[in-house]
Amino acid sequence: xxxxxxxxxxxxxRAKLLLLVLGVVWGLNWPAVKISLSGVSPWTLRTIxxxxxxxxxxxxxxxxxxxxxIGSRDRVHIVMTGLLNIALFNILLTFAQLGAATSRVAxxxxxxxxxxxxxxxxxxxxxxxxxxxxxLALGAGGLAVLISPLIGGGLPHGILYALAAAVTWAAxxxxxxxxxxxxxxxxIAAWQLLIGALVALTGLLYFEGWPHPGALHxxxxxxxxxxxxxxxxxxxxxxxxxxxxLPAGIAALGxxxxxxxxxxxxxxxxxxxxxxxxxxGFVLIFSAAICVLLPxxxxxxxxxx
Numbered sequence: 477x478x479x480x481x482x483x484x485x486x487x488x489x490r491a492k493l494l495l496l497v498l499g500v501v502w503g504l505n506w507p508a509v510k511i512s513l514s515g516v517s518p519w520t521l522r523t524i525x526x527x528x529x530x531x532x533x534x535x536x537x538x539x540x541x542x543x544x545x546i547g548s549r550d551r552v553h554i555v556m557t558g559l560l561n562i563a564l565f566n567i568l569l570t571f572a573q574l575g576a577a578t579s580r581v582a583x584x585x586x587x588x589x590x591x592x593x594x595x596x597x598x599x600x601x602x603x604x605x606x607x608x609x610x611x612l613a614l615g616a617g618g619l620a621v622l623i624s625p626l627i628g629g630g631l632p633h634g635i636l637y638a639l640a641a642a643v644t645w646a647a648x649x650x651x652x653x654x655x656x657x658x659x660x661x662x663x664i665a666a667w668q669l670l671i672g673a674l675v676a677l678t679g680l681l682y683f684e685g686w687p688h689p690g691a692l693h694x695x696x697x698x699x700x701x702x703x704x705x706x707x708x709x710x711x712x713x714x715x716x717x718x719x720x721x722l723p724a725g726i727a728a729l730g731x732x733x734x735x736x737x738x739x740x741x742x743x744x745x746x747x748x749x750x751x752x753x754x755x756x757g758f759v760l761i762f763s764a765a766i767c768v769l770l771p772x773x774x775x776x777x778x779x780x781x
Contacts, residue, residue: 488721488722490721491717491718491721491722492722494714494717494718495718495722495731495733496733497714498711498714498715498718498731498734499731499732499733499734499736499737500733500737501706501707501710501711501714502707502711502731502734502737502738503733503734503735503736503737503738503740503741504702504706504707504737504738504741504745505702505703505706505707505708505711505738506573506578506581506582506737506738506741506742507578507699507738507741507742507745507746508699508700508702508703508706508707509521509569509570509573509578509699509703509707510573510578510699510742510746511695511696511698511699511745511746512696512699512700512703513570513573513574514695514696515692515693515696515697515700516687516692516696516700517680517684517687518567518570518571518574519567519676519679519680519683519684520680520684520687521570521700521703522566522567522570522672522673522676522679523673523676523677523680524700524704525566525703525704525707525708526562526563526566526669526672526673526676526708527673527676527677528704528705528708528709529669529673529708529709529711529712530666530669530670530672530673531709532708532709532712532713533662533665533666533669533712533713533716534666534670536662536713536716537660537662537663537666540662542660542662542663543659543660543663544660544663544666544667545659545663546657546659546663546664546667547658547659549658550655550657550658550659553651553652553655553657554657554659554664554667554668554671555671556648556651556655557648557651557652557655557657557664557668558667558668558669558670558671558672558675559648559671559672559675560644560645560647560648560651561644561645561648561649561652561668562648562668562669562671562672563671563672563675563676564640564641564644565641565644565645565648566672566676567675567676567679568637568638568640568641568644569581569585569637569638569641571633571634571637572585572634572635572637572638572641573634574634575632575633575634575635575637576632576633576634576635576637576638577634577742577748577750577754578738578741578742578746578748579738579739579742579743579748579750579754580622580634580635580638580750580754581634581635581637581638582734582735582738582739582742583618583622583735583739583754583757583758583761584619584622584635584638584639584642584761585638585641585642585645585735586642586732586734586735586761586762586765587615587618587619587639587642587761587764587765588642588645588646588649588765589611589615589646589764589765589768589769590611590612590615590616590646590761590764590765590768591642591643591645591646591647592645592646592649592650592768593608593611593612593768594612594646595646595647595650596650596653599650599654600650600653600654607767607768608767608768610767611763611764611765611766611767611768612764612768613764614760614761614763614764614767615760615761615764615765615768617760618756618757618758618759618760618761618764619757619761621753621756621757621760622753622754622757622761623635624753625751625753661716661719662716665712665716669712732762732765732766732769735758735762736762739758
């Protein structure tokens with residue numbers, strides 16, 4: 477067997493292992509954010525977290541000699557995707573966790589592939605095959621199971637924020653596909669994160685003024701440190717290492733481990749007890765996400781995984 481083929485297989489195996497690690501790192505970030513919010517404001521949390529992630533990616537791009545230039549044609553697209561994918565998504569998600577259980581927010585947020593499929597059908601004319609249509613039906617059923625018990629008393633703001641976060645994430649993803657930004661992926665992500673950090677900083681200064689943190693308890697300090705150094709900075713380093721070595725479809729499917737770990741972490745670390753509708757909704761939305769993420773020829777694709 478040629479040496480290059482052996483090395484390629486080793487790189488692929490290492491990337492799949494890193495994908496498992498990333499699923500755990502990003503999954504545990506859900507309870508870490510919830511704990512952090514008991515000691516710092518949402519605007520402070522997102523300003524620090526997004527700022528740290530942006531700095532990490534800029535340094536990584538410079539170390540690896542990657543071009544950070546964005547052409548004039550693509551700058552408006554970078555701003556739009558930064559607002560949708562990073563700023564609105566992360567800020568809405570933070571307020572969602574203040575107003576609803578972390579496990580429920582995680583489940584609803586990962587309805588994102590369903591919205592992306594719908595938006596791609598409308599904006600890009602992408603066809604819906606049988607598997608994706610089944611995924612949309614499963615996802616709609618999952619959302620109905622989750623939301624219907626809450627309608628009588630009015631939907632909590634946290635649920636509405638979680639839905640809005642999923643929709644903005646999906647809109648940003650489809651917008652990126654439509655815009656076809658001509659730049660290094662690492663540069664695109666770095667500038668998007670910087671835009672997100674600047675929006676969060678603007679919100680912080682407008683709504684709260686300069687932050688004046690009080691006495692932080694040890695659990696909050698530990699959770700905040702985890703969010704900054706692992707959930708954001710290390711998480712994005714792992715992600716770009718993975719997508720450099722794996723097809724996008726496999727990488728996307730691998731991220732479905734995140735809500736599984738997030739829900740489990742909420743149960744173990746936060747003491748949450750998801751209800752029967754929560755778990756049924758989780759199963760339906762998780763199955764739906766798999767359906768819409770699977771490429772054409774999905775059975776052959778799964779056998780390769």
